[in-house]
Amino acid sequence: MIWEADPATLIVLALLVGGYAAFALALKRWPTVIQLIAFSGAILAIVGALTGPVDELVKQRSFALYIFQQLVLVFIAPPLILAGTPDWMARPVLTHRLIEPLARFLTRPLVAYILFGAAFALVHFPPVCDRVCHVHPVYGDVDTVLLLVGLILWFPLLSPLPEYPRLSYPMQVMYIFLLMIPMTAVAAPITMAQSVVYIYYVEGPHPFGLSPMADQVLGGIIMWVGQGVYLMFVFSAIFFRWARREDETPPFNRRPVPLRPLPRQRSHAI
Amino acid sequence: MAAQPRPIHAEQTSYLEGGGIYGWLTTIDHKRIAVLYGVTAVFFMALGGFEAMAVRTQLMYPNNHFLSAQTYNQFFTTHGLTMIFLVIMPLETGFFGNFLIPLQIGARDVAFPRLNALSYWIFLFGAITLNLGWLYGGLPNGGWFGYANLTERYYSPGPNIDFFDLGLLVLGVSSVMSALNFFVTIINMRAPGMTFFRMPLFIWSILVTVILILLAFPSLTVGLIFLFMDRYFDTHYYRVIAGATPILWQHLFWIFGHPEVYIMILPAFGLISEVIPVFSGKPLFGYPMMVYAIIAIAFLSYGVWGHHMFATGMGPVADMTFSVTSLLIAIPTGIKIFNWLFTVWGGRLRFTTAYLFALAFVIQFTIGGLSGMMHASPPIDLEQTDSYIIVAHFHYVLGLGALFAILAGFYFYWPKVTGRMLSETLGKWHFWLAVWSFNATFFPMHFLGELGMPRRIYTYAPHMGWDFWNKWETWNAYIIALSFIPLLLNIYWSLTNGERATEDPWDARTLEWSVPTPPPIYNFAEVPTVTARDAFWVAKYGSVEASGLTQSAPAIAPALVDVSKIHIPAPSLYPLLMGLGIFGMALGMLIGWYRVIFTAMALLVFSAIAMAFEYPNWGEENPHAVAESFLGLDSRKVGMWSFIGSETVFFACLISTYMVYKSRSLGVYDAGILNIPLTSFSTFVLLTSSLLMVLALAAFQRDDHKWGTIWLIGTALFGCIFLGGQVYEFGDFWLEHGMVFNANLFSQCFYTLVGFHGFHVFIGVVWLLVMAFAGIFGKLNAKRSLAVEICGLYWHFVDIVWVVIFVLVYLMRTVKGA
Amino acid sequence: MSESAVEHVTAPAHHAAAESHHPTAVQYLVVAGILTVLTVCEIGVYYIPALQSVLVPLLLILSAGKFYLVAAYYMHLHFDSRIFSGLFFFPLTLAALILISLTLLLGFLAHHPGP
Amino acid sequence: MTMPFRLNRCRIATWSGLTLLLLSVVGCAPPPGTHYRLDTLSPRSALTQRFYDIFVEVTVIDIIVLIIVVAIFVLALMVFSTRTGEPTEFSWRTDVFLETAWIVIPMILVIAIAIPTVKTIIETQPYTWSPDTLEVRVIAHQWWWEFRYPSTGVVTADEVHIPVNRQINFAMVSRDVIHSFFMPALGGKRDVVPGQENHITLTANTPGEYWGQCTEFCGDSHANMRFRVFVDTPEQFDAWTKHQLSAPVHPTEGLAAEGAKIFADAPCAVCHTVRGISGLSPQYTYGFRGPDLTHFGSRGTIAGAIMDNTPENLALWIHNPDAVKPGANMPTLGLSGHDLNALVAYLESLK
Structure with missing residues (x-):
């Protein structure tokens, strides 16, 4: 079997890997092992999901796998890329005079959230999806958009730069919770629809011997359950980091006065 | 909040002393309010228990005629409502919450003491409303979840369901108020150093509980308002004939109802997590995990309401979703049970009565939780729902769960509340009788459920396999009643002859045990600074993990503050009067006597305004409030935002009903009638009013109270114009187009949604005018902005x-709904 | 990955500082202008027949913008402690989820009417 | 302050726990060979067999979990209650391994339950039925059941006949409030909602008589709303259908004939249909106010299957319906003595 890939995907991959390597070479610094692992994880995830057999099945109208690709692009690859980016690599870009104002605006949590929500909902809005995603032969552009909004989405949680502070832990939890709106708003109608929503998927047999309807329900469930479980894990991870951190931190901002309970005597005529 | 200087008499050491009856009626001390809640709840527990005994007696034999069908239906309904809304909730959040929150977080009182008193009085009058049927017309008789359309006037012509509807509305107001209060208290009034992960687990559980209350009750309120309108104004929210569906009530009810289940069980978890570590002599095992589990349970509880409705035919996708989310709850619940077990493991156990109740809770709750796993799976649920196995399940989680936790907490905190010890011997009698009788009564209900006995049947045929167990359960139910006799004896003995309790009779771990017993009215002479979880234990023994055998430091040092300088808010009669006003409104509605309604409304408004102006320096009652608060935020602002959050859910329920019913509406009227140009104008008016409002604020912040007042009046004016537009719009529809309120689904949903918004605008205008008056009289300045x-x-x-x-x-009026 | 990025935001001490800052009257006027423009757009979109097919997303985006502006500037969430944003957006999320699920659940039933 | 703990207390706890477990074993299993009328543990259709299998799986899981919890609990109490006064050796605040274990184990159990659940949900809630499927329309009333067979036109009440080994589609709708159609042996339960059509699709595999009951609280006489399902062989079913379709015999003389006149003159005919004598069916889109009495005499029970169909019971019921079934919609007609006997005789003659 020939491992095929879409040109657009290859371009994105090349840009990512090339950029990473170029920065490392130019700045003559070496990312840590963990960063390298995270970054290669991201690349592997993209390669696995967007090229080869998976992509082949998507082109044969497997809606479920198409949803899986999207989840990888917005939920798996961006956090790994951010985790794999050292601060010295991000700094020259994000503190650049021309880029900084835009970057500051885009990485404001609410802006990032709305941008992601809007993009994600729009990509799945049937008229848009049918016109852009499928009639148009290039998939790569939609994928790139998803990867980009994914990166922006995760930035407030995983910012590699102290200059771009991360959200506080409680706010991170809130942010994750907020994410359920676009995800549910997109996934629930697809799953519960009474007919096939996207014209592109009405036709023909789908891979794995699924009927178009069954494929759609499966895809909807993958998105719904998949994001639910995934976000639950992210929420748990954030929560326990928060717990551990508060557990270890001494009281801030106050004199460490030892607890002094009241006297045993009943008299208060002091 | 309010802190008017009031001298504290040096001899007044306990919150229980002084004041007389009037003092109790006007009290705004959280501990006294807790006691009021406790006493009220115990009274209703006796009433609910009596109903339960009557119900059980009726079921003793097949074809029994002890109660008539009508009485039986009233009794089982009221038993459920009483135990849920008038016993477990007020005991857990009302009694333990009120008493413990300030003491455990190191505060002198709750954030809004008068609101706290108001919550109690409204609760009391709501409880009376719910029970008015004893006097007239019959108790509620539709089951505690009162499924529409059985509750429609046509099928339930008597006042029974009106008591249910209005009683729950009033109780809902009370619950939301106290939840708001506790939320702000916990968020903002913690002692210095008490970070989230140093809070006792009870505080965590109450925090999550009150969030659930704030965000779940609006849904019930909306459902009840619809029911009210159906019964009084002949609308069609749950009437099939107009295209509506009675299933809407079930959704609205269970969106509230499932979180409600956790509202009842989470504080129980909290109490157990306080009792078990103390008597195990160990810190709570896996504290962060326990907190996580509470949050996860609460979070999941919003996504599982459909598991009460598997039999209603929601379709396979909804069934699957709700089934999987419900099953997931098993994970955090399992975490909790094992963490309790491992807190016991390796401890130095002291088997006091409180501990025994807590231990029994763990096992019994496990049984209840495990049967819950069955009902989460629709295939099993379709055999078991509405059968006695459900009765067994919720009595295991609430009766043998929440009630046992309450009893554990009761034995644990009684010395702190009253200053006297209980008899351990009588306590053990109580415990063993209770464990036997509760289990023997409710465990066989599993078998009855398996043998197909439906719940809520007042009679049954012989030879169904149910005869023996019903007789067995009834006899054991009598033992349940008997088991409370040692408790009553114990209370009497303790209050008359009981040994005086010391500050820390159990060698406990948290801050409430560091204050005198019973606590003084101001709680803490000196607000403690917290450096670790289990703060009091650390103060006594040096570290959380210390074995507790040798004190590392002198735990008790003399207080260095002059307690007469402590400011505590003065008592107030207005909460009681406001409660009476709300009660009068409900009563007037019931008897249909509008003069009563308006009189009561006048009383309500009068007391509200009088209460607002009770403190002459309103607006800056406590200049140090912000600096002393935990987050550096003003409690009133936190409270307002929390209230807004709660309102959001209220409007979401109204809007979704509109969206759903718009497309189901029959008859001539539809959204095509809406007047876009007029409404566009109103929209601009309202937006402009918001601009004036911020300009007013900016002016006051500059200390420019002249322009501030002008802008305020302008805002109110624009609000009035908006209201005028709405009145014109409604009048146009009503008089010109003949679209009366209950013409069809569209008209009633539209009038209700837009009308409720208009009502909010109206309240806002009144508020603005009050502020404007304050501005005119120079009461507002930068400090009070x-x-x-x-x-x-x-x-x-x-x-x-x-x-x-x-x-x-408006703008999407032509778009097909859902 | 630097832990310091997190540390300097999580210390609750910064909340107190966030309290006082409020926008000026000019900023308020600018916001009011944008709100007016957005509302005009909404009404315009409603009346333009060519846009009827994308009416729903367009209106939703426009109103989301208005919603954000009022919440962020008039209710000064943009300037206040983030805690207030949490207190507002958490229930808002829940409300949105309830809205979505209720319309779906009851809308679904509409396809299976009784006789 | 410390209460020394005596071990015998611990034994009491253990023994009461074990007693309860024993009771559960005794109580759960009906004596061999017995099949109680509403027993949910005797599946007699492929549908309830699936329900039952999942039930058994979950019960086994539940019991194992309970045993583990109780074991740890009892062990902890027994071992550590003797340690009073000694310093603690374990003072864990947390343990990552243990915590992970009790996240992962419940998760596995949840998945083990979720998979058959989801599978069953998908496979037992069809949207479409084959032409061979027999449709039975169930119409719930306060407080009785009406059954209609659209394919043959048979109308009956409180007793429904279905052929064995043939797929049956119970299409259910309520005439007034929400009820629930519960046949434990054959189809579990499903709410019967006004304005919404719900379905139970099942294939019964054993001929016999089965009981059912309304299980959603529906007003005063919720307890008095039972029904019976007869699973017939195909021949019996055809014979029954044929009999139901036959015209009722009109008595021409004797008490029964007098009764027929009373029936037609008294308000009975306003609500009840006897084909050929009375009936207002076209006015009602679904369901009458009262049961169809065309073949009343052939039914075994009356008044929502709460009484056997004997002349004495029928007389009792007609004489004072409210005493038999509180809140019943059937009015008290004030019939007594001879008239009542005549009416009863007539109704019983409608075989």
Whole structure:
């Protein structure tokens, strides 16, 4: 079997890997092992999901796998890329005079959230999806958009730069919770629809011997359950980091006065 | 909040002393309010218990005639309502919550003491409303979840369901108020150093509980308002004939109802997590995990309401979703049970009565939780729902769960509340009788359920396999009643002859045990600084993990503060009067005597305004409030935002009903009638009013009270114009087009949604005018600009709701719904 | 990955500082102008027949913008402690989820009417 | 302050726990060979067999979990209650391994339950039925059941006949409030909602008589709303259908004939249909106010299957319906003595 890939995907991959390597070479610094692992994880995830057999099945109208690709692009690859980016690599870009104002605006949590929500909902809005995603032969552009909004989405949680502070832990939890709106708003109608929503998927047999309807329900469930479980894990991870951190931190901002309970005597005529 | 200087008499050491009856009626001390809640709840527990005994007696034999069908239906309904709303909730959040929150977080009182008293009085009058049927017309008889359309006037012509409807509405108001209060207290009034992960687990559980109350009750309120309208104004919210569906009630009810289940069980978890570590002599095992589990349970509880409705035919996708989310709850619940077990493991156990109740809770709750796993799976649920196995399940989690936790907490905290010890011997009698009788009564209900006995049947045929167990259960139910006799004896003995309790009789771990017993009215002479979880234990023994055998430091040092300098808020009669006003309104509605309604409303408004002006320096009651608060935020602002959050859910329920019913509506009227040009004009008016509001705030912040007042009046004026537009619009529809309120689904949903928004605008205008008067009389300045800001938040919220309504209702009027 | 990025935001001490800052009257006027423009757009979109097919997303985006502006500037969430944003957006999320699920659940039933 | 703990207390706890477990074993299993009328543990259709299998799986899981919890609990109490006064050796605040274990184990159990659940949900809630499927329309009333067979036109009440080994589609709708159609042996339960059509699709595999009951609280006489399902062989079913379709015999003389006149003159005919004598069916889109009495005499029970169909019971019921079934919609007609006997005789003659 020939491992095929879409040109657009290859371009994105090349840009990512090339950029990473170029920065490392130019700045003559070496990312840590963990960063390298995270970054290669991201690349592997993209390669696995967007090229080869998976992509082949998507082109044969497997809606479920198409949803899986999207989840990888917005939920798996961006956090790994951010985790794999050292601060010295991000700094020259994000503190650049021309880029900084835009970057500051885009990485404001609410802006990032709305941008992601809007993009994600729009990509799945049937008229848009049918016109852009499928009639148009290039998939790569939609994928790139998803990867980009994914990166922006995760930035407030995983910012590699102290200059771009991360959200506080409680706010991170809130942010994750907020994410359920676009995800549910997109996934629930697809799953519960009474007919096939996207014209592109009405036709023909789908891979794995699924009927178009069954494929759609499966895809909807993958998105719904998949994001639910995934976000639950992210929420748990954030929560326990928060717990551990508060557990270890001494009281801030106050004199460490030892607890002094009241006297045993009943008299208060002091 | 309020802190008017009031001298504290040096001899007044206990919150229980002084004041007489009037003192109790006007009290705003959280500990006294707790006691009031406790006493009320115990009274209703006796009443609910009596109903349960009557119900059990009727079921003793097949074809029994002890109760008539009608009485039986009233008794089982009221038993459920009483135990849920008038016993477990007030005991857990009302009694333990009120008493313990300030003491455990190191505060002198709750954030809004008068609101606290108001919550109690409204609760009391709501409870009376719910039980008015004893005097007239019969108790509620539709089951505690009162499924529509059985509750419609046509099928339930008597006042029974009216008591249910109005009683729950009033109780809902009380619950939301106290939840708001506790939320702000816990968020903002913690002692210095008490970070989230140093809070006792009971505080965590109450925090999550009150969030659930704030965000779940609005849904019930909306459902009850619809029911009220159906019964009084002949609308069709649950009437099939108009295209509506009675299933809407089930959704609205269970969106509230499932979180409600956790509202009842989470504080129980909290109490157990306080009792078990103390008597195991160990810190709570896996504290972060326990907190996580509470949050996860609460979070999941919003996504599982459908598991009460598997039999209603929601379709396979909804069934699957709700089934899987419900099953997931098993994971955090398992975490909790094992963490309790491992807190016991390796401890130095002291088997006091409180500990025994807590241990029994763990096992019994496990049984209840495990049968819950069955009902989460629709294939099993379709055999078991509405059968006695469900009765067994919720009595295991609430009766043998929450009630046992309450009893554990009762034995644990009685010395702190009253200053006297209970008899351990009588306590053990109580425990063993209770464990035997509760289990023997409720465990066989599993078998009855398996043998197909439906719940809520007043009679049954012989030879169904049910005869023996029903007789067995009834006899054991009598033992349950008997088991409370040692408790009553114990209370009597303790209050008359009981040994005086010391500050720390159990060698406990948290801050409430560091204050004198019973606590003084001001709680803490000196507000403690917290450096670790289990703060009091650390103060006594040096570290959380210390074995507790040798004190590392002298735990008790003399207080260095002059307690007469402590400011505590003065008592107030207005909460009671406001409660009476609300009661009068409900009563007037019931007897249909509008003069009573208006008199009561006048009393309500009068007391509200009088209460607002009770403190002469309103607006800056406590200049140090912000500096002393935990987050550096003003409690009133936190409270306003929390209230707005709660309102959001209220409007979401109204809007979704509109969206759903718009497309199901029959008859001539539809959204085509809406007047876009007029509403566009109103939209601009409301947006402009918001601009004036922020300008007013900016002016007051500059200390420019002249322009501030002008802008405030302008805002109110624009609000009035908006209201005028709405009145014109409604009048036009009503008089010109003949679209009366209950013409069809569209008309009633439209009038209700837009009308409720208009009502909010009206409240806002009144508030603005009050602020404007304060401005005219020079009461507002830069320091007090927060009062304007809070009023503004409300006003902008009303604006934001209109932004949504304008688009969803007006501009999308031609779009097909759902 | 630097832990310091997190540390300097999580210390609750910064909340107190966030309290006082409020926008000026000019900023308020600018916001009011944008709000007016957005509302005009909404009404315009409603009346333009060519846009009827994308009416729903367009209106939703426009109203979301208005919603954000009022919440962020008039209710000064943009300037206040983030805690207030949490207190507002958490229930808002829940409300949105309830809205979505209720319309779906009851809308679904509409396809299976009784006789 | 410390209460020394005596071990015998611990034994009491253990023994009461074990007693309860024993009771559960005794109580759960009906004596061999017995099949109680509403027993949910005797599946007699492929549908309830699936329900039962999942039930058994979950019960086994539940019991194992309970045993583990109780074991740890009892062990902890027994071992550590003797340690009073000694310093603690374990003072864990947390343990990552243990915590992970009790996240992962419940998760596995949840998945083990979720998979058959989801599978069953998908496979037992069809949207479409084959032409061979027999449709039975169930119409719930306060407080009785009406059954209609659209394919043959048979109308009956409180007793429904279905052929064995043939797929049956119970299409259910309520005439007034929400009820629930519960046949434990054959189809579990499903709410019967006004304005919404719900379905139970099942294939019964054993001929016999089965009981059912309304299980959603529906007003005063919720307890008095039972029904019976007869699973017939195909021949019996055809014979029954044929009999139901036959015209009722009109008595021409004797008490029964007098009764027929009373029936037609008294308000009975306003609500009840006897084909050929009375009936207002076209006015009602679904369901009458009262049961169809065309073949009343052939039914075994009356008044929502709460009484056997004997002349004495029938007389009792007609004489004072409210005493038999509180809140019943059937009015008290004030009939007594001879008239009542005549009416009863007539109704019983409608075989």
